Amino acid sequence: MPKITFIQPDGTEQTVEIAIGWSVMEGAVRSLVPGIDADCGGACACATCHVYVDPAWAAALPARSEMEETMLDFAQDARPNSRLSCQLRVTSDMDGLVVRVPTSQH
Amino acid sequence: MPEQIVIIGAGQAGVQAVQSLRAEGYTGAITMIGDEAYPPYQRPPLSKAYLLGSFARERLFLKPDAFYREAGCELILNTVVTAINRAAKKVTLGDGRTLSYDKLLLATGTRVRKLSCPGAELAGVHYLRDIADVDGLQNVFKAGTRIAIVGGGYIGLEVAAVGAKRGLDVTVFETADRLMARAVSKPVSTFFAEEHAAAGVKLNLNTSVEAFEGKEKIEGVRAGGIVHPADLVLVGIGVVPNDMLARESGLACQDGVIVDQNAMTADPSVFAAGDCTRHVGREGVEIRLECVQNAIDQAKHAALAMLGRPKTYSEVPWFWSDQYDLKLQIAGLARPTDQLVLRGDPKARKFAVFHLRDGAVAAVEAVNAAPEYLTGRKMIADHIKVLPEKLADLSIPMKQIAQG
Numbered sequence: 001m002p003k004i005t006f007i008q009p010d011g012t013e014q015t016v017e018i019a020i021g022w023s024v025m026e027g028a029v030r031s032l033v034p035g036i037d038a039d040c041g042g043a044c045a046c047a048t049c050h051v052y053v054d055p056a057w058a059a060a061l062p063a064r065s066e067m068e069e070t071m072l073d074f075a076q077d078a079r080p081n082s083r084l085s086c087q088l089r090v091t092s093d094m095d096g097l098v099v100r101v102p103t104s105q106h
Numbered sequence: 107m108p109e110q111i112v113i114i115g116a117g118q119a120g121v122q123a124v125q126s127l128r129a130e131g132y133t134g135a136i137t138m139i140g141d142e143a144y145p146p147y148q149r150p151p152l153s154k155a156y157l158l159g160s161f162a163r164e165r166l167f168l169k170p171d172a173f174y175r176e177a178g179c180e181l182i183l184n185t186v187v188t189a190i191n192r193a194a195k196k197v198t199l200g201d202g203r204t205l206s207y208d209k210l211l212l213a214t215g216t217r218v219r220k221l222s223c224p225g226a227e228l229a230g231v232h233y234l235r236d237i238a239d240v241d242g243l244q245n246v247f248k249a250g251t252r253i254a255i256v257g258g259g260y261i262g263l264e265v266a267a268v269g270a271k272r273g274l275d276v277t278v279f280e281t282a283d284r285l286m287a288r289a290v291s292k293p294v295s296t297f298f299a300e301e302h303a304a305a306g307v308k309l310n311l312n313t314s315v316e317a318f319e320g321k322e323k324i325e326g327v328r329a330g331g332i333v334h335p336a337d338l339v340l341v342g343i344g345v346v347p348n349d350m351l352a353r354e355s356g357l358a359c360q361d362g363v364i365v366d367q368n369a370m371t372a373d374p375s376v377f378a379a380g381d382c383t384r385h386v387g388r389e390g391v392e393i394r395l396e397c398v399q400n401a402i403d404q405a406k407h408a409a410l411a412m413l414g415r416p417k418t419y420s421e422v423p424w425f426w427s428d429q430y431d432l433k434l435q436i437a438g439l440a441r442p443t444d445q446l447v448l449r450g451d452p453k454a455r456k457f458a459v460f461h462l463r464d465g466a467v468a469a470v471e472a473v474n475a476a477p478e479y480l481t482g483r484k485m486i487a488d489h490i491k492v493l494p495e496k497l498a499d500l501s502i503p504m505k506q507i508a509q510g
């Protein structure tokens with residue numbers, strides 16, 4: 001299973017294995033990664049699963065959908081490397097992916 | 107601060123309350139009791155990806171088991187709460203145990219409304235509310251099977267879409283003259299009727315089911331005086347709130363447990379959240395909502411109120427439904443008197459219907475149109491006024507329209 005690393009605002013790192021086909025958000029929730037609230041359960045409606053993708057990875061990921069793009073317009077402190085982790089489907093290419101969790105999701 | 111919080115019902119609202127109570131700094135005991143065999147799970151996929159078979163069961167669960175351990179929440183499953191004694195501040199469980207509470211949250215959801223027509227007890231008549239229901243349906247949900255769906259609402263139509271995709275022979279019966287009549291506007295009903303017809307689903311509008319026919323097992327559905335052969339029936343005619351416990355304990359109920367804008371009942375120790383409640387909505391009108399948004403947001407407010415920090419619940423309701431490759435997303439509460447504005451072309455399978463009230467956006471229904479839905483939702487929350495011509499003009503991006 002691909003391993004994905006979450007870095008908290010305080011620098012704490014947590015690497016979790018996520019099954020192919022699951023979303024990064026689902027893997028984070030399953031492993032109790034703090035700061036990924038995922039209120040809407042992946043319906044792309046809450047933006048509480050916001051993460052910053054490591055710049056080295058940003059280009060390697062599939063582009064944002066129109067839905068994700070619009071949702072991020074409303075997210076706190078969105079940046080060019082912002083993603084909604086519920087919209088990132090894990091593939092074998094994503095082994096080693098590093099994402100940062102924002103200070104607040106609200 | 108309370109020291110003993112008891113939550114009745116282990117579903118979407120219950121688990122949100124656990125999460126919010128801990129996030130808000132509550133350190134006392136939490137016990138959550140549920141009568142299903144499973145820890146809290148998401149229901150929306152049940153009639154969508156899970157029925158289609160493209161979504162593993164373990165993905166349904168809202169939290170891993172470790173969440174309850176770490177949150178110090180005692181989860182009692184497979185157990186029904188049979189009574190609330192408000193004077194003694196105790197609840198009684200089906201196994202005879204009693205639990206004391208300082209604060210009690212009712213998060214009991216709804217149950218399906220049953221049909222009572224002749225033949226309603228025949229084998230092969232299914233309902234869809236929980237995992238067990240889908241598992242039962244799954245066994246007989248096979249290509250070539252003739253399925254009769256009673257009710258052209260969300261659940262019925264989502265099952266129709268999955269059925270058509272999986273090669274079942276699907277017929278829908280709906281009493282009203284259009285699909286999803288309670289929930290969407292006419293243009294959206296019409297659009298979905300065309301999509302279902304194109305997928306081979308037979309729609310019978312203005313048609314009430316009179317009886318189910320068959321010896322032991324369902325063989326046909328009598329509707330409009332005609333017997334339509336069927337191997338299987340799925341009834342999706344709505345739900346009724348689980349408010350009996352509250353009612354029996356003397357709390358005011360009227361098609362739902364009555365709560366104020368802080369999710370509090372008339373008893374300062376008893377709160378309620380989710381599908382089982384009737385509350386005064388943001389527009390000042392009493393409503394009962396059946397959606398994930400309400401379960402989540404109302405549970406958050408209930409948690410705050412239980413901790414003595416009430417905050418008025420006024421979030422905009424939102425909802426979605428997946429049928430085929432169509433994502434229908436709705437925000438706000440429409441009224442029949444609203445002015446409808448169409449943005450985009452249904453033929454393009456990407457459009458939105460806005461509902462204007464006093465010049466401001468009051469609701470939006472969007473089909474495969476995320477910017478319209480999300481921006482619309484924000485405009486509803488902020489009471490943004492907008493000219494209909496502007497809203498209908500696709501050359502003006504939603505971002506710009508949001509400025510009013």
Ligand SMILES: Cc1cc2nc3c(=O)[nH]c(=O)nc-3n(C[C@H](O)[C@H](O)[C@H](O)COP(=O)(O)OP(=O)(O)OC[C@H]3O[C@@H](n4cnc5c(N)ncnc54)[C@H](O)[C@@H]3O)c2cc1C
Pocket residue numbers: 114115116117118119120139140141142148149150151152153185186187188213214215216234235236261348351379380381382395396397398399401424425426427428
């Ligand atoms: C098939 C289906 C599809 C849906 N699709 C969508 C969708 O696309 N979008 C959307 O927003 N919403 C959808 N919904 C609605 C959504 O699932 C509900 O609004 C949500 O689950 C409500 O959460 P709740 O916690 O109030 O109730 P529930 O999740 O129903 O949880 C209540 C729990 O309490 C238990 N309970 C009741 N009484 C007792 C008792 N006395 N003792 C112990 N336990 C008890 C019940 O068995 C249940 O497990 C769908 C629902 C269904 C059934």
Ligand code: FES
Pocket residue numbers: 025038039040041042043044045046047048049050084085086087
């Ligand atoms: S979980 Fe809600 S937007 Fe990702």
